[in-house]
Amino acid sequence: MLKLTGISKGFTGVQALSSINFDVRAGEIHALIGENGAGKSTTIKIIAGAFKPDAGQVEFDGKEVHWSRPADAKAAGIHVVYQEFVLFPHLTVAENIFLGHERRGAFGLIDHARTRKDAAALLQKLGVDIDPDKLVSELTVADQQMVEISKALVHKVKLLILDEPTAVISGREADLLFARLSALKAQGVAIVYVSHRLEEIFQIADRVTVFKDGQHVITADIGGVKRNRLISYMVGRDLRDIFPAKRKAPPSDKIVLKAENISVNGRVRNAGIELRAGEITALSGMVGAGRTELAMGIFGGLPISSGSIMIDGERMDRMTPALAIKKGVGFVTEDRKRQGLAMQLDVAANISAADLSSVTSRGLIDRQRENGIARQEIDTYRIACRGPATPVATMSGGNQQKVVVARWARTGGKVLILDEPTRGVDVGAKTEIYRIMRGLADKGIAILMISSELPEVVGMADKVVVMREGLISGELEGAGITEETILSLATQHPTQEVK
Amino acid sequence: MSTLVSAGMARSIRKNQGVIIVFALLVALLVFGAVISDRFRTTNNVLNILEQSTGLALVSLGQTLTILTGGIDLSVGSTISLLSTLTSGLINGDASMIAPVIVGILLLGLVIGLINGLLIIWLKVHPLIVTLGTGTVLQGLVLLYSLGPAGKVPKGFTFLAYGKFLGIPLGAIFVVVIFALVGLFITYFRLGRYIYAVGDDDAGARLMGLPRAKVILTVYGFCGFCCALTAIYLTARFGVGQPYTGLNYTLTSITPVVVGGTLLSGGKGGVLGTLLGVYLISLLNNVLNFMDISTHYQLIAQGLIVIAAVSIYVEKRKRI
Numbered sequence: 001m002l003k004l005t006g007i008s009k010g011f012t013g014v015q016a017l018s019s020i021n022f023d024v025r026a027g028e029i030h031a032l033i034g035e036n037g038a039g040k041s042t043t044i045k046i047i048a049g050a051f052k053p054d055a056g057q058v059e060f061d062g063k064e065v066h067w068s069r070p071a072d073a074k075a076a077g078i079h080v081v082y083q084e085f086v087l088f089p090h091l092t093v094a095e096n097i098f099l100g101h102e103r104r105g106a107f108g109l110i111d112h113a114r115t116r117k118d119a120a121a122l123l124q125k126l127g128v129d130i131d132p133d134k135l136v137s138e139l140t141v142a143d144q145q146m147v148e149i150s151k152a153l154v155h156k157v158k159l160l161i162l163d164e165p166t167a168v169i170s171g172r173e174a175d176l177l178f179a180r181l182s183a184l185k186a187q188g189v190a191i192v193y194v195s196h197r198l199e200e201i202f203q204i205a206d207r208v209t210v211f212k213d214g215q216h217v218i219t220a221d222i223g224g225v226k227r228n229r230l231i232s233y234m235v236g237r238d239l240r241d242i243f244p245a246k247r248k249a250p251p252s253d254k255i256v257l258k259a260e261n262i263s264v265n266g267r268v269r270n271a272g273i274e275l276r277a278g279e280i281t282a283l284s285g286m287v288g289a290g291r292t293e294l295a296m297g298i299f300g301g302l303p304i305s306s307g308s309i310m311i312d313g314e315r316m317d318r319m320t321p322a323l324a325i326k327k328g329v330g331f332v333t334e335d336r337k338r339q340g341l342a343m344q345l346d347v348a349a350n351i352s353a354a355d356l357s358s359v360t361s362r363g364l365i366d367r368q369r370e371n372g373i374a375r376q377e378i379d380t381y382r383i384a385c386r387g388p389a390t391p392v393a394t395m396s397g398g399n400q401q402k403v404v405v406a407r408w409a410r411t412g413g414k415v416l417i418l419d420e421p422t423r424g425v426d427v428g429a430k431t432e433i434y435r436i437m438r439g440l441a442d443k444g445i446a447i448l449m450i451s452s453e454l455p456e457v458v459g460m461a462d463k464v465v466v467m468r469e470g471l472i473s474g475e476l477e478g479a480g481i482t483e484e485t486i487l488s489l490a491t492q493h494p495t496q497e498v499k
Numbered sequence: 500m501s502t503l504v505s506a507g508m509a510r511s512i513r514k515n516q517g518v519i520i521v522f523a524l525l526v527a528l529l530v531f532g533a534v535i536s537d538r539f540r541t542t543n544n545v546l547n548i549l550e551q552s553t554g555l556a557l558v559s560l561g562q563t564l565t566i567l568t569g570g571i572d573l574s575v576g577s578t579i580s581l582l583s584t585l586t587s588g589l590i591n592g593d594a595s596m597i598a599p600v601i602v603g604i605l606l607l608g609l610v611i612g613l614i615n616g617l618l619i620i621w622l623k624v625h626p627l628i629v630t631l632g633t634g635t636v637l638q639g640l641v642l643l644y645s646l647g648p649a650g651k652v653p654k655g656f657t658f659l660a661y662g663k664f665l666g667i668p669l670g671a672i673f674v675v676v677i678f679a680l681v682g683l684f685i686t687y688f689r690l691g692r693y694i695y696a697v698g699d700d701d702a703g704a705r706l707m708g709l710p711r712a713k714v715i716l717t718v719y720g721f722c723g724f725c726c727a728l729t730a731i732y733l734t735a736r737f738g739v740g741q742p743y744t745g746l747n748y749t750l751t752s753i754t755p756v757v758v759g760g761t762l763l764s765g766g767k768g769g770v771l772g773t774l775l776g777v778y779l780i781s782l783l784n785n786v787l788n789f790m791d792i793s794t795h796y797q798l799i800a801q802g803l804i805v806i807a808a809v810s811i812y813v814e815k816r817k818r819i
Contacts, residue, residue: 071708086706088699090514090767091692099696100707102689109503109687112510135514 001026001190002047002159007056009042016042019056020216022209024159029181029191031205031222033198035234038211040194044161047192048080049073061158079152080161085144089137094119096136097151122150126180141288142173149180160184161192166200167452170286171491178204198227199487210234231455242431243459244438252277255310256446257329257415259298262307267293269470270306275415275446280437282461283450285490290470291450292334295417299331300324312414325354330408332401334419334450341392341400348374348388351407358410377406381436398422398429405436416440417448422456434460454483466490504679507686511769517760517812521775528782536789544785546668550660552781553670554733555751556774560681561612561725562752563773564718567685569698569765570619570626572722574634575729575752578611579745581641582730587740588649590656597656605727611637612723616716626719634749641742648741652734660736670732674774677728681721682770690717698765754801755780758808779804 004022008015017039024030034040045051046058049067058065060076067073087096094115103118105111119132128146136144145165152160162181166174181191181204195201201208202222210217210233217233218225254277262271268290275281283291296302298309300319309316311327321331341350348370352359359370374388381402385395392400401421408416421437422430437460441447451457457464464476466489474489512518532539558575565572582604589603590596611633618629662669685691690713697704697714704711729748734740753763755776761768783804784797 069708070706074708086700086703088696088703088766090699090762091695095692099692100709102692104689108689110689110692112506 001061003059004043004047005057005059007043007046007053007058009046009051009053015214017046017053017214020211020214022216022219024190024192026158026190027185027188028206029185029193029204031201031208032192032194032211033201033208033230033234034211034217038234039214040211041163042214043211044080044163044192044194047073047159047161048078074155077156077158078161079155079157079159081145081148081152081163081165083163083165083167085148087136087144087147090135092133092135093123093130093139093147094132096147097122097132097154101154119150122153125153126150127183128176128180142169142176145169145177146180157189159190159192161194163194165193166195166197167287170288174200198230201230202227242434244435246460246462252279256312257298258310259294260308262294262297262309263305264290264293264297264302265305267470268297268467271467271470271472272307273298273448273465273472275448276463277414277444277446278441279462280441280447280449280460281463281465282457283448283465283467284452284454284457284486285467285473287452289467289490291467292419293470294467295331295419295448295450298324299329299417301331325411325413328412328414330411330413330416332404332408332416332418332421334423341404343393344391346389346391347378347383347385347395347403350392350403351377351410354407355410373410377410381406382432396425396429398425398433401425401429401433402436405433405440409440413445415446415448417450419450420452421449422451422453430456454486457481457486458483503683503687507682508771510686511682511771515760515767515769515772517758517768517772517808518775520808520811521759521772521779525775525779525782528779528786532782532786532789535786539786539789542666546666546671548778548781548785549671550668551785552777553660553668553674554729554736555748555755555780556674556678556777557725557729557732558745558748558752559755559773559777560678560770561718561722563756563759563761563768563770564681564685564694565626565722566753566756566761566763567694567698567765567768568714568718569701570715570718571753571763572612572615572630572719573627573749574611574615574630574637575722575726576745576747576749577634577638577641578608578723578726579730579733579748580740580742581637581644581745582608582727583734583740583744584641584645584649584742585740586731586734587652587738588645590652591650592653594653594655597653601731604731605724608723608725608727608730609720610723611726612720613716615723616719619719620712620715638742645742648739651739657735657738660732678770678774685769690714694718695766698762698767700766751780751801754805757812758805760808760812762812763809 002024004020006019006021007017008019009017020039020043022043032040032043042051046053049070049072052068065076088099091099097119098115102110103115105114116132123130123132126146126149130139130143130146136147139147165177169177185191193205205222207219208222208225208230209219210230212234255274256277257275260272263269271294273294283295285291293302297304300321300323309319311329316323342353351374352370356365359366359373371388377383378385378388383402384399392403421433425433437447437449449460458481461481464481464486465472466474466476466486468490476485538544558579562572562575586600586604589600615630615633618633619626622629660670664672685694693704693709693714696709697711730740730745733744755773757763758779759768759772759776761772780801783800787797787800
């Protein structure tokens, strides 16, 4: 169906793809995996016509093609469901599905009744029960994803590309998605499935291709590879080298933060958690299980409807982020662009932001002192940038992450909560972030890490608290922490279902 | 046609809670006015309200579309001033000039709007800044042309403002017709749908290859055209145009739009809400007049209504 031969693509200074080969057959699900920065996204964009390759050729349906616009690929029958949906929240489901291809009646006017009817038929064909008259903003994320996929069916889709589709939905919803994809496959649609969750790849893919650093590593039938081999293909090194050694000392008794019976408006029910000094606690579970909500509730970022919070033995009557920060609790959000960093400001200003008094003299900010401190932190955390005056917006995700951590560490905090600290960060930067986290813990700081990546949880956590549907479903410690035990607590699926 | 209009109206009511709220406020004010004053209940007064609302209605119609795309047009005030002054200045009492000047002014309004649109597309600068700039330029131009009222208009021209059909002011009828036409356009034409899409998610619209430039040109061009209509109407009403005729319209043209439930960030709303919003504001001023409350308080009441309305429509943050 699709064949890429010798495709290369470079951006200013970076070779994103070096002469890669990739092919997809009709009626197969082909998994494309690799670490962040491996070239998956670039490949998708080339297939979708959003990028032009520097070299190599693209064949689709047996013909060589030269797409210059996404519309060309779309017309040929290629549909991409990006991780960030292209949906219009204030338009209805039906209007979204046919946007750009409106159903029209007499005099070329939009036929609302037919739009609705055709949308309902498409959704039914996909086997989902969504009201076509609802606004997209009223749907769950999983339903929004189904609307995205149904957009593909407006045209005769020949090749469907999904970019990390399960990053945003829960386990049960993922099973539904897989059933839908299998049905499309049976109709002869070729599917490219980009993911880095190995479990699901073994569940649904027919073949798998691994990219690493812009190069093609291997393509194999899914039956012919072992999970561990794939990991080492992706990572190119042993997992042991990525994670720093775990806590050596026995657990300290000092409980820095204790939350009991926390409920957050429908998302979290009666959850409790204890954080000990010097320990890294992971909060695990599927996306949507209520992990972020629990942590936000503890931090005061979301109102809690019940429960009590003790910090350092002091009972907190109410919680606001300002109060939490004052008590030494830091929160590094998942969406750094929106909630953590002043993107237009430079590294120095971001590092000193939470602790301006240390760089202020006679009411004025001392830029020299600020830069000096920044230089020091840039060294400590190995932040890759051109110096203290580098605008944060121009830096990579991993280095932005380090700036946030450096800022928080300067405030002399006791508890640090990190929500998906390595999302969107390449392997090298991940290793750095892990090292920094462990370093902070060794200094006696209690760390709470929310993570969806199981290897990361297993590699980093001294203790794991697992959530499922708003409830704490279990706690694991020491040798009891394995991907299987976490998964079974997170999904309630018997472990043997997970190959 | 009428079925399309009623279906379209049903649709906009379903998709915009503002329509219902403003309608309820309108009814409440009507009842209140009828209770406090006998003279309020007269046909004459109702016609008076319709007449007073015409100028605001025309400019707010154009403003609704720019706001639906997530933009705004801050040049409407000076555009109206310029076109109004030109209208009476060019006609200058000569009845034979009425027709050509009207056509010319409408075209000029369209061109001014299109220039706004082109600048927004080419410079990729926020419409707020672009139209703030063009508006200032236009104000300068009108002052170069005339420092005070310019020319005069013949009796026949004032018919546009004071003429009646079946006892109803022509302007009021024209307003309802043009609002209905634009309502149909944004509900039943693809380009109308894309106005909403661009306002809802500009980047998404670009990704999907929707004709974004066409949408921008259409709404700003139309907004300029609406300014021309307003200018012609106001000139007919006052009998002369002067360089500050439109001054107040820049910000007051936004009021009925947001009161009518259109999101200032775009993507949601419509013209029915705006029309009701216009009537609400005119009615409010009228009722306060009957209560012998000065115009200063009318401004205060208007301001409070805007803030109250928008605070009702504000979408609750769903997730952190």
